[in-house]
Amino acid sequence: MPELAEVEYYRKQWDAGLGQRVARVQVHGKTRVFRGSDAAKIARHLTGRRYLESFARGKQMLFRFGADAWLGVHLGMTGNLRTESLPFAAGKADHLVIQLRKNVLVFRDWRQFGRIRLDIGPDAPEWWRNIPSPPHESAFTRKVMAAFLARHPGLPIKATLLLQSGFVGVGNWMADEILWQAGIAPARKTGALQPPEISRLWRVTRFVCRKALETIGEDFCDPPSTWFFHQRWSRKGTCPKHKIALQCATIGGRTTAWCGRCQPT
DNA sequence: GTAAATGTTCGGGC
DNA sequence: AGCCCGAACATTTA
Numbered sequence: 001m002p003e004l005a006e007v008e009y010y011r012k013q014w015d016a017g018l019g020q021r022v023a024r025v026q027v028h029g030k031t032r033v034f035r036g037s038d039a040a041k042i043a044r045h046l047t048g049r050r051y052l053e054s055f056a057r058g059k060q061m062l063f064r065f066g067a068d069a070w071l072g073v074h075l076g077m078t079g080n081l082r083t084e085s086l087p088f089a090a091g092k093a094d095h096l097v098i099q100l101r102k103n104v105l106v107f108r109d110w111r112q113f114g115r116i117r118l119d120i121g122p123d124a125p126e127w128w129r130n131i132p133s134p135p136h137e138s139a140f141t142r143k144v145m146a147a148f149l150a151r152h153p154g155l156p157i158k159a160t161l162l163l164q165s166g167f168v169g170v171g172n173w174m175a176d177e178i179l180w181q182a183g184i185a186p187a188r189k190t191g192a193l194q195p196p197e198i199s200r201l202w203r204v205t206r207f208v209c210r211k212a213l214e215t216i217g218e219d220f221c222d223p224p225s226t227w228f229f230h231q232r233w234s235r236k237g238t239c240p241k242h243k244i245a246l247q248c249a250t251i252g253g254r255t256t257a258w259c260g261r262c263q264p265t
Numbered sequence: 266g267t268a269a270a271t272g273t274t275c276g277g278g279c
Numbered sequence: 280a281g282c283c284c285g286a287a288c289a290t291t292t293a
Binding site: 269278 | 281282283284285286287288290291292293
């Protein structure tokens with residue numbers, strides 16, 4: 001589920017717990033989401049601390065508990081966050097359950113591709129600080145984007161858009177949306193894009209990210225009805241402009257849909 | 266019963 | 280040494 005805007009939406013789902021102290025933490029010890037970390041240790045460190053603030057950057061989230069405990073959350077493919085009220089019984093996929101005074105913060109993830117980690121220190125952890133600027137921020141200039149494209153000339157542009165080192169927060173549906181709106185075929189080699197196409201790609205990337213944040217990121221409401229978004233999920237989607245059947249193939253290792261007329265090869 | 270799912274990482278081949 | 284692709288991860292749903 002979660003790309004840039006969905007992540008922003010889920011981040012806010014824990015807001016109801018802001019300012020409350022952690023009474024108890026339940027973790028599923030053997031779940032994959034704690035890989036690389038000690039789940040029991042995370043539970044121990046969070047207990048007694050107050051939930052103070054949260055951040056989202058692309059597909060990553062960071063939650064601060066007390067002065068120096070930083071909980072990193074990645075939602076993977078099927079993760080989500082929600083707040084429950086007491087009494088609450090954790091379900092099978094509720095791998096992290098943070099019980100506060102009045103509310104319960106829950107991380108659920110069926111497929112367990114998500115990840116939870118904890119860092120202790122006065123400042124946000126290094127992995128967090130190293131995340132580049134997502135496209136909706138002003139630091140994502142045309143020049144920055146063009147330089148990134150130039151580093152991956154051999155990849156299909158679809159695959160390049162999925163690289164989190166350059167297009168922070170862009171995932172499978174956003175990449176298809178961006179390429180459709182920009183009129184660029186997903187299989188085109190990144191290095192083959194002409195300057196006017198790069199300009200269009202840059203403008204559209206920022207627009208799609210910003211608009212998605214205004215709609216999905218705000219309250220999970222649908223993006224504009226004219227978007228590709230509404231068509232690409234179904235096997236028999238059609239181009240919003242031409243009403244013709246969409247093309248479908250695996251590109252960059254992921255299912256990709258596009259319009260043969262809007263996006264000529 | 267089989268295929269596919271909005272993500273990332275690792276290993277092998279070139 | 281890069282670079283690129285496919286497989287693997289775990290589970291549900293169509």
